[in-house]
Each structure stands twice: as C-alpha cells, then as structure tokens.
Amino acid sequence: MKVRTRDSGGTRRAILDAAQRLFARNGFSGTSMREIAKASGVSQPLIHHYFGSKEGLYRAIKQRLMEQARDAMPLNEDTPRDISFIGEFIRSAFLFLRKNDDLLRLSVWSNLEGESSLWPEAEVLVHRMFVQILNLQTGGFIRRELDPLLLLLMAEALTLYWCQNRSYYLSLFNEEAEEVDDRYLNQVLDVMLHGIKPRSKDEAPSRL
Template identity: 30%
Template structure:
C-alpha cells in the first residue's frame, strides 16, 4: 500500500475531503472549483483542507493520484504482460471504455484536466501511466499482434483517443454515421473497428503468433 493510500485509510476526514473535491472538480474543473464549496461538501473547515493538502493544487494532485490508483486497479486484470494477445487486447480496450462508463466523475475530471488543469500534474500523471502501458503495447507489437508501421505511442493513443471520442462526442459520432447512411454501432462493433486500425494487417501475418520462447 502506498503512503498516500495509508494516510487516506487512517484519516476518514481526509477521505471525505477527497470525495468532496472529486465531485467539485468534476463539476467545475480546477479553476472553477471553490475551496469553500469543497469544505462544505466534506463537512469540514477550509483550514482542514489546507492542513491536509496545502491548497487547491495539492488537493487536485491528490484526487488525481487517487483516480490513477483506482484506474490501474480496475484494469490490472487485463494488462498483465503474459496476456497480450489477439483476445486480451480487445478486452483491454473494452475494460478501458467500461472504466470511464463506471466512473463518470473521473471521466469529467480527465476532460477538465485537458482544459484547465495544472500542467505539471498533467505531465506527471501522463508520464506515470504511459510508463506502465507503453511497454505492454510495445510487447504486443513485437509479438505480432499489433501493427509496427507506426510508433508504439501512436498505436496506444489511437485506441485511447477513439474510446474517449466515442464517449464524449456521441452526438457528433452519431450524426457522422447516420448522414453516411449507416446505423450507429454498438460498443463491440466500435471496438472491432479500433482493432482493425491498430492490429497487424493479415497480409503481414496470416496467423497471429504469440511471443517467442526459448
């Protein structure tokens, strides 16, 4: 258990503050959130917020760390290094999509992070998560499951960005598809389309092979 998680467990008041801050940041973003509103939601004084987090930026960082830990725990079962194959990659995308569906407040905070969150926190969070995930995508490329004609990070970002767009641009997506004379696909069909973009073309490997073993 990380020290931050231990502190949360030991201080119920601190956990109440984090939950209140998460709700307020989801509603108003970093700059729009008010410390007095967070204190009122948590049922504590503003002084206690500053005591635990030294200001709004510290509180934003703590909420982000909590969300990152929550996300990694949610997807941990499908991103193990020994399970990256033609079945588990779509499962990982499906789980990523479902995480955002199950945690709408985290999804909204993530969108706010792109608009007005502190740059240092965004960079730190991005680096931490990508250092965990990019090597797994690289391994999948090397194993022949994902295309290798583009950088590993681009493969990852294509999948992630399309899932995000699928969730927060439903109106635009539906209009584009329906004007084209087709029906809005379900999640599984959309994930299939993502895989068609990032998987290794069958012309390169008619049979998908697993990692080489000695």
C-alpha cells in the same frame, strides 16, 4: 452537544469526495476552498493540513482517479499471450469511463483550463501499456511499423471521445443508450483488432 469525530482516513475521504464533485461541476478555478469545506464538513485549516493547498487537493483527486483506472485495466501480465489483450484493455477502459462521470468532466475541465501536464500515475500506466504492446509486436501479433504510443493514444481517444460526447450523439440513434454503447464498443474492437494485425504472412506470430 456531542461533537462528531472522524478518523483521519474518513476525514480525508470526505474531503476528496466533496472536492471531486465540486471540481467536476465547476472546474478548478470555479471552486473555492470555502465551498469544499462546507460540502465536506471539514474546516479549511484541516483541509490544508491534509493536502497543503487547493492545488495539492486537486492533484490528490486526479491521482485517486488514475489509481482506480489502473486497477480496472488488465495489466497483471508482463507478457500478454495474444492480441486479445488489446481488446481487453479497450473494453476495460470503455466500461470504466462510462461509470465515471467525474473523471470525464475533470478531463474536459483540464483542457478548458489549459493544463499541459500528465495526471499523476498516467505516465506509469502509459509506460506499462507501451511495453506490453511492444511485446505483442515482437511476437508478431501487431504490425511492427505501428507506433506503440500512438496506438495506445488512439485506443484511448476512441473510448474517451464517445463517453464524453455520448449524450450529444445518442439522438442520432433510435435505440436504447446501452444498445448504442454495445454497438459502438464492438465496432471499435473490430476495427482496432483487425487494423493492427500483421498484413503479411511473413510476420507470423511466435509463441510468447
């Protein structure tokens, strides 16, 4: 009988993919290493070799998801040129979350299981957005009395809450799900982008 072999990268991905599905379905506490080994086709000792522990594996899954989120965000410019950057961020976050059920489920499980620490890479992502919002405030594009961190968290909440509870609320609408998604996103963008603009002509935008 020929023994199937994998390269180390393929083995690691197989473990992460299987564990991510199980953690998203059953939570951290409800998933065993034995189940992960069976689902991935990789022995428990080899899983421990790659990730050290169940906690290490869980952290690696969160880090991979956050890296994917970071890559989906419009964070390439150190200094955004105008307020459209905020709209691009909200739209990118919304579209990313809509396509990532595992991340949505894991975020709910994290709350249910009492986690209180940030996910890996989250602090870096928040800091980069914080700095860019400050740059827009300095340029006069965003009201200067607004707290940049709270503004960022509000944008996240508006996208995350809808994506997590979408199936529950869709029954309130007589439209296709995608049409409701589009209307929700457009209304969030309209409210956010108008609400954060300077209220006084004294705060005219400067050229960034």
